[in-house]
Amino acid sequence: MILIFGGAHQGKxxxxxxxxxxxxVADCLPDFTADAVCGLEDFTLACTRxxxxxxxxxxxxxxxxxxKVLIIRDISQGIVPMDATQRAWREMNxxxxxxxxxxxxxxxxVFCGIGKRIR
Amino acid sequence: MNILISGGAKNGKSMFAQKTARTMAQEHDVPLHYVATxxxxxxxxxxxxxxxxxxxxxxxxxxxxxxxxxxxLLAGNAKATDARPDDPETAxxxxxxxxxxGGAEPADPRGVxxxxxxxxxxxxxxxxxxxxxxxxxxxxxxxxxxxxAEMTGSTLFVSDYIYGGAETYECGAxxxxxxxxxxEAYRRGLALIDRxxxxxxxxxxxxxxxxxxxxxxxxxxxxxxxxEYSSEDEQPER
Numbered sequence: 367m368i369l370i371f372g373g374a375h376q377g378k379x380x381x382x383x384x385x386x387x388x389x390x391v392a393d394c395l396p397d398f399t400a401d402a403v404c405g406l407e408d409f410t411l412a413c414t415r416x417x418x419x420x421x422x423x424x425x426x427x428x429x430x431x432x433x434k435v436l437i438i439r440d441i442s443q444g445i446v447p448m449d450a451t452q453r454a455w456r457e458m459n460x461x462x463x464x465x466x467x468x469x470x471x472x473x474x475x476v477f478c479g480i481g482k483r484i485r
Numbered sequence: 486m487n488i489l490i491s492g493g494a495k496n497g498k499s500m501f502a503q504k505t506a507r508t509m510a511q512e513h514d515v516p517l518h519y520v521a522t523x524x525x526x527x528x529x530x531x532x533x534x535x536x537x538x539x540x541x542x543x544x545x546x547x548x549x550x551x552x553x554x555x556x557x558l559l560a561g562n563a564k565a566t567d568a569r570p571d572d573p574e575t576a577x578x579x580x581x582x583x584x585x586x587g588g589a590e591p592a593d594p595r596g597v598x599x600x601x602x603x604x605x606x607x608x609x610x611x612x613x614x615x616x617x618x619x620x621x622x623x624x625x626x627x628x629x630x631x632x633x634a635e636m637t638g639s640t641l642f643v644s645d646y647i648y649g650g651a652e653t654y655e656c657g658a659x660x661x662x663x664x665x666x667x668x669e670a671y672r673r674g675l676a677l678i679d680r681x682x683x684x685x686x687x688x689x690x691x692x693x694x695x696x697x698x699x700x701x702x703x704x705x706x707x708x709x710x711x712x713e714y715s716s717e718d719e720q721p722e723r
Contacts, residue, residue, distance in 0.1 A: 373648025375676030443493070444650015456651040477646075478491060478689055479680035480700045 368435045369466045372476035378437050379404045381474070381481035388435055396427075402435035407459055410438075414455040421458075421465040428469075436466055486703060487634040487686040491644045491679060497695035499537075499601055502641045506599040507544055509639060516596035517545050522605040524552035546599070549592055552609045555629040559594050559636055594637050603630065603644040603682070607675055618667060623674025627681040634685050644679050646691070647672055 368385065372378045382402045383391055392400035395409040406420075413420040424431065442460050447453050467473050473485040488505065490498050510517035519541060525531045538548065551558050592598075600606070603626075611622035634640050683689045689701035 373646065375673050375680075376648060377680055440649055441651035442649065444652050447652050452651050459651075477691055477700050478489065478676075478683040480683055480689055482700060 367431055367433065367466070367470050368472045368474065369463075369470040370435060370437045370474045370476060370481070371440045371463060372481075373440055373443070376476045377479035377481075378439070378476045380479070381476045382435050382437050385435060391437075398427075398430045398434060402437060403431075404437040406436060406438035406462065407441060410459040410462055411455050414451060414458050419458065420462040424462065424465065436470075438463055438466070486639060486688060487637075487682075488641045488688045488690065489644065489679065489682045489686040490641060490690050490692060491646045492692035493646055493649075496692050498643050498645075498692045500695070501690070501692050501697055502599050502601060502643050503541065503544060503546075506546075506597050506641050509641075510545070510597040513597070513639075515639075516547060516593050518592055518596050518598045519546040519548045520555075520558065520598055520600040521548050521550045522552055522600065522602055522609065524605075524609055552606070555600075555606065555626075555633050556636070558592050559633070560591055596637070596639070598633075598637050598640040599643070600630075600633075600640055601643040603642050603678055604647075604675060606630075607671065607678060611671060611674065612667075618670075620670065623677050626674075627678040630678060631681055631685050634682065642682055642686070644675065644682070648676060 370378050370382050379391060379402075382388055382404070385402075388401045390400035391402040391404050392398075394405055395403060397403065410420045413423065438459070440463065441456055442463075447456060467485070470485075472483055474481050474483050476482075486509070488502075490502050492498050506517060521534070521537075523530060523534060525534055541548070549558060607622060607626050610626050611619050613619060630642060634642070683701065686701070687703045687706060688699065691698045691700060
């Protein structure tokens with residue numbers, strides 16, 4: 367699995383789409399039929415609302431996303447949100463990023479449309 | 486060489502930009518211009534501008550105030566305000582909107598330009614004094630900046646990395662982004678400009694705590710250097 371992360375509107379999807387072997391990009395989970403899945407942060411928000419730990423959900427389905435490219439927005443760098451759901455989501459998103467990065471063969475970050483392998 | 490400089494607030498972007506711009510101007514023995522984009526609206530802004538001018542004093546910059554219409558700077562509509570030896574503490578802060586109509590000499594496009602910041606430029610072009618919002622501003626400013634980079638060949642663009650927070654999502658709604666949300670529209674617009682500039686600039690850097698990380702270097706644009714670049718321990722960029 368290759369993990370791609372970066373801030374909002376940085377061009378993560380476009381970067382993923384030009385990686386070798388990526389022909390299709392799915393927009394949301396749970397859908398591992400495409401080569402890449404974009405918008406994992408939407409999934410973690412849904413998990414937050416439903417009280418599901420996103421990292422556990424992925425751990426339980428480990429075989430499904432092997433060899434995939436997973437794309438997630440890094441939402442960790444702003445002000446702590448006033449809204450309790452946003453606070454919980456921000457933390458759950460971070461926990462998922464750490465778990466996925468630990469499982470990934472490659473980790474890439476995208477900045478201003480430029481992607482770079484950082485691990 | 487055109488350079489895009491981004492990163493978080495108060496991480497040293499402007500200082501890196503100033504040092505690099507001065508070195509570039511000295512190397513090529515060309516004028517050094519500071520394109521000031523802030524249009525002051527209150528005493529706090531004026532104090533900030535005075536502080537920045539004081540910080541730049543002695544660096545050799547000629548300050549060009551330009552809050553809107555960037556390409557017009559090279560067409561002869563700008564007025565140099567720091568060209569005279571004013572005391573930065575007491576010099577009056579003129580509103581860029583009026584200065585822009587001053588009809589001074591066009592800036593020499595052969596010089597080095599430090600534009601600080603793309604963020605303020607978009608804000609001025611998108612949020613107008615009469616309270617209206619120009620949603621076409623991001624596309625236009627992106628084109629203006631790209632054109633300015635091409636015309637000068639040596640501009641340092643300072644932008645702001647404002648894409649790392651969780652605060653823009655409306656958690657009460659099902660869909661996460663409200664298309665009418667002006668903050669998000671602005672943020673998306675600035676990201677568009679950043680990405681366009683990153684494509685045309687020869688160098689793209691991120692400044693964190695005063696440390697500079699290269700995301701794109703001139704070597705990345707030169708086909709003959711690809712092999713050398715790929716031989717590094719990391720994967721090539723793109």
